Amino acid sequence: MGSTSAFVIRWINFFTMILALLVVGFGFWMSTHDDECRRTLTVPVIALGGVIFLISLVGFLGAWKNISCLLWTYLIMLFVVLVAIMVFTVLAFIITNSGSGHTVPGARYKEYRLQDYSSWFVKQLDDTEKWARLKSCLVKTDDCNSLSRRYKTAREYKLADLTPMESGCCRPPAEYCAWMPISTFSFH
Incomplete structure (x- = not known):
């Protein structure tokens, strides 16, 4: 050499x-x-x-x-x-691969649903012990807690470009909130 x-x-x-x-x-x-x-x-x-x-x-x-x-x-x-x-x-x-997100009418972010991912991944998260450990780690991060500080109104929130973590783990699915008028959302 x-x-x-x-x-x-x-x-x-x-x-x-x-x-x-x-x-x-x-x-x-x-x-x-x-x-x-x-x-x-x-x-x-x-x-x-x-x-x-x-x-x-x-x-x-x-x-x-x-x-x-x-x-x-x-x-x-x-x-x-x-x-x-x-x-x-x-x-x-x-x-x-299949968890690429779904568009939400009137919002810039995509919504991510667990059932869109592979069955192996869903089975891993379906384990109560694993999910409890993962959820406790998610709660400790500032990803979800900072949303209310960054977006003061529902309009700002809907126009935000949320990350997959923020749109998939930090908020309820859009179908659960669709019946509420935007003026009733409060992030304070």
């Missing part, structure tokens, strides 16, 4: 190892919080940092000592990670 390419591989992997250590440190920091939403993500974040560190270490050592076996292992590990990312992306697309 040429000295220039070994030098580049060494330094890229050295900086990636530092980044991985920061990710692992962030995972441990998340585990110290009382918030269960953050603690739920602790293991995946630490695992992600560990995998990145391991791959970078193998690439760094292979380029530093010019060990072709380690460099091949490094390439195979990178290939597996890239394939895993592609599989995850395709599965996420399949699960959420």
Whole structure:
């Protein structure tokens, strides 16, 4: 292997190892919080940092000592990670593909309904324990709580460009509110 390419591989992997250590440190920091939403993500974040560190270490050592076996292992590990990312992306697309939202007459935002998503996704949210945990995390975010501060009137709200989270989780479906005149909506 040429000295220039070994030098580049060494330094890229050295900086990636530092980044991985920061990710692992962030995972441990998340585990110290009382918030269960953050603690739920602790293991995946630490695992992600560990995998990145391991791959970078193998690439760094292979380029530093010019060990072709380690460099091949490094390439195979990178290939597996890239394939895993592609599989995850395709599965996420399949699960959420049909949930593209429905237009609401007189509003700029789209409405998202749970039954529009894949049956697997609906089954996951239908589990009472999983939904209670997810709902408690949604309540703690400022996504829904800030709507009343941002939009003072029903007209402002209907003309707002809401995110899928805001239009799908923070408000009742439009069909439940259609019978109410706009002047009765209050966001204070």
